[in-house]
Amino acid sequence: MTIQEEQQEIIADFEYLLNWDDKYEYIIQLGKELPLIDSRYKTEDNLIRGCQSRVWLHADFLDGKLSFTADSDAIITKGLVSLVIKVLSGHTPKEIVDAEITFIEAIGLSSHLSPTRSNGLLSMLKQIKLYALAYQAKSVHS
Amino acid sequence: MHDTTTISDPALNIEHLRKDFPILDQTIYGSPLVYLDNAATTQKPEAVLKAMDDYYHTINSNVHRGVHYLSQRATEAYEGSRQKIADFINARHNHEIIFTRGTTEAINLVAASFGKKFLQAGDSILVSAVEHHSNIVPWQLICEEKGATLRVIPVDDNGELILHDLHRLLEGVKLVAFNYVSNSLGIINPVKHIISTAHSYNIPVLLDAAQAVQHMEVDVQDLDVDFLAFSSHKLYGPTGIGVLYGKEEWLNQLPPYQGGGEMIKTVTFEKTTYNDLPYKFEAGTPDMAGAIGLGAAIDYILGLGIRNVRQAEHNLMTYALDTLQDVQGIRFIGKADSANRAGVISFLVGDIHPFDLGEILDKQGIAVRTGHHCAQPVMDRYCIPGTVRASLAVYNNREDVDRLAAGIRKAAKLLLG
Structure with a gap:
């Protein structure tokens, strides 16, 4: 699936969840299911500091594709992190650099993208794009 | 489990006074608003909004400058507010009241001006472990500049300041700065004891009263405090x-904080002489509408009676602590009972991240604050990422508390599920 198709699928899934509590229950469940980041990657270097909640992000580059593992100390953030990873993991740096992340707003969680909320998710998206940019630049040079 | 039937607020009709705050009457995500973020800022009564509106509609003009009618009316209103504030905190003179942008600027003013004149390398400033960043960072800045050090009164597991070592802590200290009520824990500190102990060594004291003046009587002469700072917007007044x-004898000794209009007597390129108090510290055109709004807020509180406010909030705080302690997994950060607490209840539930809890409460129309409350050292002290803080104002009622308790239970069910 392309990044766009992954996002469409998430948006479609959320359309069945009419109440806010159903929506949150689902996100919280995703947060609980998120495969934990390998503890050796849960380092200060991989920590993306938000004002309220923290996110750890680790990137792997294999066969021209990037994959991510992550964790957060807040469960709702973690659920959203899990969705971001589902959408972006397994794609090439170029695809990730070019991708526009629209699903968070579409499912009504845009408050998590507010810069004043600074809860780690927005910083994590920026960090993923930076990784992708770095690997894209590397592959151009090599 | 607990008997709350004996608690009543005969002096204030809360349901009636809630109508003075039009913002409270709205729904958030489909639920009636429960506003419990009053330690961040309080809502404004109609009387404050009207006073500011009237000012702009009828007498707006620059103060102290114009010979004309409107300027004189504006000056009267502005200075009238200063008098109201002086009376409100029982200052000896109205020129001991300096208008600032808020508590933060007031503390920065003292830190900069007092520090410039009195602080030298090797000296210390003493703060407490439960301060807001606004009462830490200004002192750090001036200490760094002067080669002085910042010393800290420690706090115990319950949130109470540890004072048995106070005499030793005061050695070499030039000024003590601490809060009347902790913004993160809500605990009322033993202010008189600390002030009198500092005074026994002739050390002046600055009190951050940002979380106190809206909840209880504050009398600067009775406290014998040297400097005291507070914000209008936490006292039902406007922001900004x-x-x-400051005691006259101290303010007269301090150099000006900022230069500009209003604060001068004569200006030549060789030498400027400064104006008298309070204008020496009020450079530039002041926030006239804000000052008048604050005056109206004080009129409003005095209309209710500050003792009645204290009693009503005390009753509600007792009810809130009783009600919340029945919530499974809740733990209070800061253990004071309602007699030693003002406005704030900080808590965590199980191992739920405060941010998650705050977000689920928000979805139920309940406004609380989550995070470190600009008091990171307090959170570090208790090894927690932050707390959920519910903070009361005079317009809160038992229904707000019940909704909070039910909201927390619902959030816990969702998050721990």
Whole structure:
């Protein structure tokens, strides 16, 4: 699936969840299911500091594709992190650099993208794009 | 489990006074608003909004400058507010009241001006472990500049300041700065004891009263405090204005904080002479509408009676602590009972992240604050990422508390599920 198709699928899934509590229950469940980041990657270097909640992000580059593992100390953030990873993991740096992340707003969680909320998710998206940019630049040079 | 039937607020009709705050009457995500973020800022009564509106509609003009009618009316209103504030905190003179942008600017003013004149390398400033960043960072800045050090009164597991070592802590200290009520824990500190102990060594004291003046009687002469700072917007007044009270003898010794209009007597390129108090510290055109709004807020509180406010909030705080302690997994950060607490209840539930809890409460129309509350050292002290803080104002009622308790239970069910 392309990044766009992954996002469409998430948006479609959320359309069945009419109440806010159903929506949150689902996100919280995703947060609980998120495969934990390998503890050796849960380092200060991989920590993306938000004002309220923290996110750890680790990137792997294999066969021209990037994959991510992550964790957060807040469960709702973690659920959203899990969705971001589902959408972006397994794609090439170029695809990730070019991708526009629209699903968070579409499912009504845009408050998590507010810069004043600074809860780690927005910083994590920026960090993923930076990784992708770095690997894209590397592959151009090599 | 607990008997709350004996608690009543005969002096204030809360349901009636809630109508003075039009913002409270709205729904958030389909639920009626429960506003419990009053330690961040309080809502404004109609009387404050009207006073500011009237000012702009009828007498707006620059103060102290114009010979004309409107300027004189505006000056009267502005200075009238200063008098109201002086009376409100029982200052000896109205020129001991300096208008600032808020508590933060008031503390910065003292830190900069007092530090410039009195602080030298090797000296210390003493703060407490439960301060807001606004009462830490200004002192750090001036200490760094002067080669002085910042010393800290420690706090115990319950949130109470540890004072048995106070005499030793005061050695070499030039000024003590601490809060009347902790913004993160809500605990009322033993202010008189600390002030009198500092005074026994002739050390002046600045009190951050940002979380106190809206909840209880504050009498600067009775406290014998040297400087006191508070913000209008936490006292039912407008944002952008606050107060520095300083004893005349101290304010006269301090150099000006900022230069500009209003604060001067004569200016030549060789030498400028400064104006008298309070204008020496009020450079530039002041926030006239803000000052007048603050005056109206004080009129409003005095209309209710500050003792009645204290009693009503005390009753509600007792009810809130009783009600919340029945919530499974809740733990209070800061253990004071309602007699030693003002406004704030900080808590965590199980191992739920405060941010998650705050977000689920928000979805139920309940406004609380989550995070470190600009008091990171307090959170570090208790090894927690932050707390959920519910903070009360005079317009809160038992229904708000019940909704909070039910909201927490619902959030816990969702998050721990």
